[in-house]
Amino acid sequence: MDTELLGTLEERAARRTLRVTAIELIGPLTMLAGVIWAIAQPYRLAILHPHGKGFYDWLVEPPLLVILVGVFFAGAIAPGIVEDLRGARKR
DSSP states (O other): OOOHHHHHHHHHHSOOOHHHHHHHHHHHHHHHHHHHHHHHOGGGOTTTOOTTOOHHHHHOOHHHHHHHHHHHIIIIIHHHHHHHHHHHHHO
């Protein structure tokens, strides 16, 4: 049986290296750290305490920036690195 479902399952079942797993986890762990930081220090979020805050305070909120960096890494950087690692392993 050669179906699309089996093909993707076989690719998923392929042994993942520790490097690939580590690279794939950097983005989500960074996002999790930003969420934990926002929960631990809610006074850093201008959204929750808008009185007396300027444009810079609304634009640059450290926990949200950490979350955005995690999203950027997971979506833009990590796939290329993982592809390179898998390509090097196949050679």
